[in-house]
Amino acid sequence: MQRDGKKEKLLGTEVLARPTLDKELPNYSFNEMRQIFDENVLDGKVDHQIIRSALRPCSEVKSMCVTWLEKHFEATGDISPHSEFVKVDVNFKKTLFEEYKAHCLGNKQKHVGYNSFCELWCVLFPYCVSRPWCNVPGKCDTCYEIQKGRSDPRYRDLYTQTMFNKLHAIHRGGMFNIERAKYKERALEAISQTKGKETTMSLIIDGMDQSHCHVPYLGNASSFSDPLVQHITAIKEHGWGVRIFRTLGTVDKGANLTIYCILRQIEDWKRRHNDRYPEKIYVQVDGGSENANIYMLSMLELLVSKRISREIIFSRLPVGHTHEDIDGVFGVIWNSLRDIPVLTLDAYEEACIKAFKNDGLDVKVETPMIIPDYQMYFDKVLDKHLSKLHKEIQTQHKWRFEAVTPTTMFPMGCKTTFKAYSSDIVVEIRKIPPAQAVTPIGKITGESILQIKSRHNLNNNNNL
Numbered sequence: 001m002q003r004d005g006k007k008e009k010l011l012g013t014e015v016l017a018r019p020t021l022d023k024e025l026p027n028y029s030f031n032e033m034r035q036i037f038d039e040n041v042l043d044g045k046v047d048h049q050i051i052r053s054a055l056r057p058c059s060e061v062k063s064m065c066v067t068w069l070e071k072h073f074e075a076t077g078d079i080s081p082h083s084e085f086v087k088v089d090v091n092f093k094k095t096l097f098e099e100y101k102a103h104c105l106g107n108k109q110k111h112v113g114y115n116s117f118c119e120l121w122c123v124l125f126p127y128c129v130s131r132p133w134c135n136v137p138g139k140c141d142t143c144y145e146i147q148k149g150r151s152d153p154r155y156r157d158l159y160t161q162t163m164f165n166k167l168h169a170i171h172r173g174g175m176f177n178i179e180r181a182k183y184k185e186r187a188l189e190a191i192s193q194t195k196g197k198e199t200t201m202s203l204i205i206d207g208m209d210q211s212h213c214h215v216p217y218l219g220n221a222s223s224f225s226d227p228l229v230q231h232i233t234a235i236k237e238h239g240w241g242v243r244i245f246r247t248l249g250t251v252d253k254g255a256n257l258t259i260y261c262i263l264r265q266i267e268d269w270k271r272r273h274n275d276r277y278p279e280k281i282y283v284q285v286d287g288g289s290e291n292a293n294i295y296m297l298s299m300l301e302l303l304v305s306k307r308i309s310r311e312i313i314f315s316r317l318p319v320g321h322t323h324e325d326i327d328g329v330f331g332v333i334w335n336s337l338r339d340i341p342v343l344t345l346d347a348y349e350e351a352c353i354k355a356f357k358n359d360g361l362d363v364k365v366e367t368p369m370i371i372p373d374y375q376m377y378f379d380k381v382l383d384k385h386l387s388k389l390h391k392e393i394q395t396q397h398k399w400r401f402e403a404v405t406p407t408t409m410f411p412m413g414c415k416t417t418f419k420a421y422s423s424d425i426v427v428e429i430r431k432i433p434p435a436q437a438v439t440p441i442g443k444i445t446g447e448s449i450l451q452i453k454s455r456h457n458l459n460n461n462n463n464l
């Protein structure tokens, strides 16, 4: 191996055969590291971690920084089962840099400068990206508490940090990843139906970030002082396409609008399937009050009672972890128009449709100016005791409405069952008063006390 004066340059998989002792490694420049990393990782030949360990920069402080980043992303990153990307809850790289710096200072270690920190992140962790559609990181209470604890200067010691990392791993593996997998299963059921014999429809509905819906929009360099506020709600029907509903102040966001959008999509399904309604419908929503409310459930029950459908399964995805395909839809729209001026409503509509032109999806934009008041209709017949169904511990994430023969038990011919989560066992982490703390992390932090609870299927309905 030529070391003196000449820098040894290895590219491609050769680098893997190299000795990994730090002192043996040449001092790769960021560009060289980027080239090697990209060549090996982007085509999926080698696992990220292996290539990273072979690419450790020779300076010890940089190596330590890579190790810190690796541990950080592993512990706090949100690894999605269907994407290469690891989503990280930070708004700015600077925030994470400050955290890293504080860690080093706390341990009396040297740290790299901000520029090197960003370079190391970009070059060696290109798949670890800030979560793009989450303007309020930590909407999930558990993630928020863990994040708050992790960045609290009082808890910088390795033991407490490890405990927080473990808590997050429990949260990820014990709750939101299994809920997500269940969601994917439902979407797949709809997508994999034989063409012409479809009986199942699966959709997800959500609203777009308000700050991305202003018209006229002058591009990213300037802003219009008094823009028209349009609100965008989108439905993604799995295996079919996207329908964008925009409202312009004449229709409020709320249960009525969500119900209207879902009914429109069911109608659209019927139009595409020789006037047949889907026998089974999966409705997926996030935890917003416009989606998860008693009116929504009432409408679904009514649809089954009237035999529009035989079975409807309503699932509420865990709060703060629904950055799923529907967020991808908003991402596509926003990316296509963020840099160009969009001056009129028509231009906004065109930009939305154009955004998906390469995706093979059916995309429609609809602008309802007036919708029915479903809430008023249901208010007369609702049991007021049901008002807590979507609050805190009473929250039930999964509901099933199925057609049964009308009896005294089920006079409407619809049997309703519910359970806490889609998966049978979920680990919930809850905040409890300090005096009740039993776990080591609860005792250490004194105030951010969390306890693990498992919640089993409540109504023992295995098929739900």
Ligand SMILES: [Zn+2]
Binding pocket: 140, 141, 142, 143, 144, 171, 176, 320, 321
């Ligand atoms: Zn969370």
